[in-house]
Amino acid sequence: MWLSVMPGxxxxxxxxxxxxxxxxxxPSDLLPDGVGRERVMAKSLAAVTM
Known part of the structure; x- marks a missing residue:
């Protein structure tokens, strides 16, 4: 599973x-300012147990 978080x-x-x-x-896509990028984070779903 992937998600992105705004810088700061x-x-x-x-x-x-x-x-x-x-x-x-x-790296994520450039933000509208043309400089910053969101931080991409991930979690393995295989690690999730029910």
């Missing part, structure tokens, strides 16, 4: 990390 959104990043997401190391 430390609370959102912390929430994602608490739920098992890590930095995917993948």
């Amino acid at each position: 959104s430390h609370r959102a990043t912390a929430l994602c990390e608490r739920h098992g997401f890590t930095d995917a190391g993948e």
Whole structure:
């Protein structure tokens, strides 16, 4: 599962990390400012147990 977080959104990043997401190391598309990029985070669904 992949998601992206806006740069500087430390609370959102912390929430994602608490739920098992890590930095995917993948660049996202450029933001409208033409400079910044969102942080792409991922979590393996194979790690989820029911």
